[in-house]
Amino acid sequence: MNKLTDKDIKKVYWRNLFGLQWGWNYERMQGLGYSWVIMPALKRLYKDDKEQMKTALKTQLGFFNTSQPMSHLIIGADMGIEEKTGMSDPEAIVGLKTGLMGPFAGVGDTIFLAIYRAIVFSIASYMALSGSALGLLLPIIAGAAILWVRYKFTWIGYQQGTKLATEFAGRMKILTEGASILGLTVVGALIPSVINYSLDLKYQMGKVTLNIDDMLNQILPSLVPLAIVMFSYWLLGKKKMNSTRLIFVLIALGMVLGNLKRIFGM
Amino acid sequence: MTVSFGIIIVLCVYVALAVLDQISLQLGPYSPLFGGAITGLVMGDLKTGLMVGATLQLMTLGVATFGGATVPDFLTGSVMGTAYAILANKGASYGIGLAVPIGLLLTQTDILARMANTFFQHRADRFAEEGNYRKVELQNIWGTIPWILSRILPVAIGLFFGQSVVSAINSFIPAWFMDGLKTAGLILPAMGIAILMRYLPIKKYFPFFIIGFVMMAYGGKNFSILGSALVGLAMAAIYVIFKNKPTSPVTTSGTDSSENDDSDDDEVEIDE
Structure with missing residues (x-):
């Protein structure tokens, strides 16, 4: 050596x-x-x-x-x-x-x-x-x-x-x-600490407002970032998946998640 | 109300050097203070430049790129805000007012540059498979190009067409696309973490992964990465201490007297 x-x-x-x-x-x-x-x-x-x-x-x-x-x-x-x-x-x-x-x-x-x-x-x-x-x-x-x-x-x-x-x-x-x-x-x-993303969704039911993030936080804080990481981890284990493809998956996911309010008309 | 070609070129070279300073030495050219001062100097009104730059600098002292997060590009904002203020001859506060929305808008180009470099990362992966280290090296050097373009293009376009272009761009790009891009930027680190998990023996040591996650997920604001790492270090040390004990005294069974303190513990722990 x-x-x-x-x-x-x-x-x-x-x-x-x-x-x-x-x-x-x-x-x-x-x-x-x-x-x-x-x-x-x-x-x-x-x-x-x-x-x-x-x-x-x-x-x-x-x-x-x-x-x-x-x-x-x-x-x-x-x-x-x-x-x-x-x-x-x-x-x-x-x-x-x-x-x-x-x-x-x-x-x-x-x-x-x-x-x-x-x-x-x-x-x-x-x-x-x-x-x-x-x-x-x-x-x-x-x-x-x-x-x-x-x-x-x-x-x-x-x-x-x-x-x-x-x-x-x-x-x-x-x-x-x-x-x-x-x-x-x-x-x-x-x-x-690195993935500072939350859904930022509020659901209006009559006079009651449901804050989806609060609900998820009660189950487990940072549940959504964890889910995204585990999803990526799982995808990477797939045969046809590589990191290039995963990037497009995540950008597509970002496009959807970033527009949840528009999609649900909230 | 236009800027001469010479000045545009000088300022483009400056922001290129400044963004390289921002991601490497961090000596000073990357700061809004220098941005304003240099622009003021080049355009013949140093005082206005200093005022715009210093005000922006003081506004953004607390804004730091922790862990590589994207922050508003107040450097380019400072350069363009100062330039517009001097052109319009409306004083420093006019420049500051423009610099902030420009900096916010240019967050997007910073995100794009950081995304574009993923391309070079993947090229490097390919060359690594072949063991071609020279080509791997090159990819990092190419990485400077998206960084430089992300600063030069807005400055060149912005100064060439004047401030009307800023509001035009703002209304041209659909809001949903901007939101989507921002969210993609937030969740993309998940990929780096997932790759790391594939690399480390997570199936064998998953409990420690859970502990790390729970500490930060619940502790969040009151806890820190340093704290989690110290707990991780402690757990690692405990593991090493317990794992290490049985192997060392085997060869030195005759020299018990020299390590009396340790051997007391050994007798308790050896269970094999």
Whole structure:
């Protein structure tokens, strides 16, 4: 197995800075970008092993979404683990990515989007309101500092990932199972938090108004998003179904669901 | 009341760079503040640009793209609002008034760009099957094109035809289509999650999926993804601890004294 060089890791850092979200799409979000970002490492590790490369490509094209600054930690750890274990256990990689992306997104968005933006841009805006364009320098300077933090994150992630993989060497199966448990818990939690859709239907019966959403919520909150996910999951298990076809199914479903009020004349 | 070609081109290049900034470095050009300031600078009225940009910025401080959600495109709104305000010579508040509906309308182009990139994701899937990593790489680079077009086209069209085009477009696209598109955007992440479920051993570990879902479904506003992940981590750790115990002392049965604290627990737990 090849070793990653410092240059590979720096390349991944630069790619991560710019390209994690170029290919952002509704289906796998940062999935396409993730594969592009980590590609220098994949090339180093699997260039001479076509089967491993195929597995790696498929694994790294999977669903991924997190806060950009925090993504450096995950990608770093991924590199550290793959350097040790290769693609012998793709489920462990998926579990790690999925398990970490949720919590990191929460922390990262709060720190790097909400808090950071509120501070830096409100100061800059107040300066601009008084007619000074000088405040525009502030986001640039603060942003440069963030880039440095992201560089550090890449290395911290890489070192921790290597450590994790070394400690668990020979016990990867347990790690995989642990990662799967973490991953599946987060996947379950993703459904109510990522799919913010409700039917928004009210049914008028004489003087009584029935709020369909309230009724469904009493059965189970986020029942509709769960149903849509389970429906998609079930469809994906069908022989003739692939993700391209599923997208059209879901867009068609969206067209119907988005117009329920018109359909029922409410 | 038109804008010169040169200015349209400069502003198009700017919004292209700005949207790339928005999805990568987030240094500043992506913000409404910069949008207003740059437009003002290019059109020779920096002060109005700063006013429009700063006001919009302060209005939208709390609006962040959490988890990749689409938010109104106030950057493009700020650029066009500033341009119209300077053209009509009606001051900053006129520009702000226009910027908000423009930003709201352009939510749609953002959604379209994010949908269009699914095409490249699927091309990448195909090349991954062949192990063709160079072609997989290319797809992510192509992904910049829908992003750039989604910002350049509205700015170019909007500035070329003036503000009448905004209301024209608003009345041309049927409302049901807009609603359908919006809903499709809301439910499409279901697909990414479903694919993930196909990838993880859900049949074996379904209880954890249920726990995760229930925590957020019922806990929603009082609970967070971080909280669910910590519970998941705890459950994973418990699993690893219990699963790991029997295997380690087997080889070190003679060195019990060195790990006295652990061996007390071991005797209780080993049941095989």
